[in-house]
Amino acid sequence: MKNINQVSIIGAGTMGNGIAHVFAQYGFNVALIDIDERRLKNGLKNIEKNIDRQILKDQLKDSEKTLILSRIAPFNNLKDGVAWANLVIEAATENYEVKKNIFQEIDDSAPKDAILATNTSSISITKIAAVTQRADQIIGMHFMNPVPIMKLVEVIKGYATSQATVSTIKKTVTDLEKIAVEVKDYPGFTANRILLPMINEAIFTLFEGVAGVSEIDAVMKLGMAHPMGPLQLADFIGLDVCLSVMRVLQEGIGDDKYRPCPLLVNMVAAGHLGKKTGEGFYKYEHHSKDFTVSKQFD
Numbered sequence: 102m103k104n105i106n107q108v109s110i111i112g113a114g115t116m117g118n119g120i121a122h123v124f125a126q127y128g129f130n131v132a133l134i135d136i137d138e139r140r141l142k143n144g145l146k147n148i149e150k151n152i153d154r155q156i157l158k159d160q161l162k163d164s165e166k167t168l169i170l171s172r173i174a175p176f177n178n179l180k181d182g183v184a185w186a187n188l189v190i191e192a193a194t195e196n197y198e199v200k201k202n203i204f205q206e207i208d209d210s211a212p213k214d215a216i217l218a219t220n221t222s223s224i225s226i227t228k229i230a231a232v233t234q235r236a237d238q239i240i241g242m243h244f245m246n247p248v249p250i251m252k253l254v255e256v257i258k259g260y261a262t263s264q265a266t267v268s269t270i271k272k273t274v275t276d277l278e279k280i281a282v283e284v285k286d287y288p289g290f291t292a293n294r295i296l297l298p299m300i301n302e303a304i305f306t307l308f309e310g311v312a313g314v315s316e317i318d319a320v321m322k323l324g325m326a327h328p329m330g331p332l333q334l335a336d337f338i339g340l341d342v343c344l345s346v347m348r349v350l351q352e353g354i355g356d357d358k359y360r361p362c363p364l365l366v367n368m369v370a371a372g373h374l375g376k377k378t379g380e381g382f383y384k385y386e387h388h389s390k391d392f393t394v395s396k397q398f399d
Contacts, residue, residue: 103187103269105187105269105276107129107186107187107188108124108129108131108186108187108188108189108190109182109183109185109188110124110132110133110134110189111193111207112192112194113135113140113175114144115246115247116220116246117133117220118145118148119248120190120192120248122148122152122248123248123249123277125172125173126161126165126249127278129172130172131172132174132175133145134175134178134179136177145170145173149166152169179210180206180210183207183211183215184212186212186215187214187216189207189211189218190220191219191220191221195222195224195346196345197224201232204239205232213235214238216238216239217238217239218242219240219241220241221241221243222290222342223290223345223350224349225259226257226262226286230260230262236262237261237262237263237266238266239261240258240259240262241257241258242255242257242274243255243257245292246338252278252279253280254279254280255282255290255291256270256271256274256282258283258285259286288349289346293350297346298350298359300331300334301343301359301361303317303321303330303331304364304365307364308362308363313394314332314395315394317331332383333383336375336376336382338375339374339375339376339377340365340373340381343365344361344366347359347360347361347365368381373395381395382394382398383395
């Protein structure tokens with residue numbers, strides 16, 4: 102079984118910086134890579150803020166902060182950032198063409214024995230592996246958001262992924278004090294195969310006038326004990342991501358029950374993507390935890 106100690110994370114957004122944070126916290130040396138200098142700086146700032154929250158909650162000691170941050174090296178250049186890695190995790194946008202191009206570049210630049218993982222929440226591991234020369238070393242590592250808090254990691258084995266690769270990644274997940282659940286490489290895997298159709302149905306319920314935004318979320322929170330209603334959760338995931346996953350499910354399975362709600366399609370087209378754009382089903386105040394139902398749904 103391969104020993105993992107040098108990890109490169111591609112993408113400094115919410116998922117990427119969260120993954121980098123957790124690996125550094127548990128003693129791994131980390132390269133955080135993003136071609137966008139501003140996003141890279143923001144990613145490092147978010148890691149520091151999240152460490153400060155852990156200290157306030159007595160989950161970490163003050164003395165650990167400097168050590169954790171010292172294990173993270175920022176890179177703007179992918180080739181340099183993956184040159185020393187024995188595990189590379191891609192955490193870029195949920196788009197196959199983007200991921201395909203990244204994996205071709207990683208395959209050319211990373212050490213030949215490095216395992217290449219994707220944090221995709223729905224795209225085929227087998228399809229990604231097919232553009233590389235190391236299909237047996239390609240695997241899915243689907244972390245949950247927020248990464249420092251959520252314990253689950255879906256481990257997805259592609260058609261050609263070796264059992265040695267699976268075993269190494271499952272051990273690595275355990276080293277992060279998270280729980281690895283192995284699932285098969287089919288559209289949406291397990292988490293999003295179940296979650297996104299529920300969210301899509303909640304949007305249809307709103308679209309068809311059965312209930313309002315607050316009412317739908319209240320039913321699921323108070324009646325089903327969900328910590329967050331499906332429409333608010335969609336806003337936090339990003340409506341563009343929700344739409345992308347629904348399209349992967351529809352195309353991959355070919356069943357009409359995975360048809361994205363027309364309201365979801367229109368909201369994405371309008372640029373109302375949820376919390377990251379300030380408005381989705383709810384409207385979010387800048388630099389505030391306050392939010393209200395979007396006016397179009399009042």
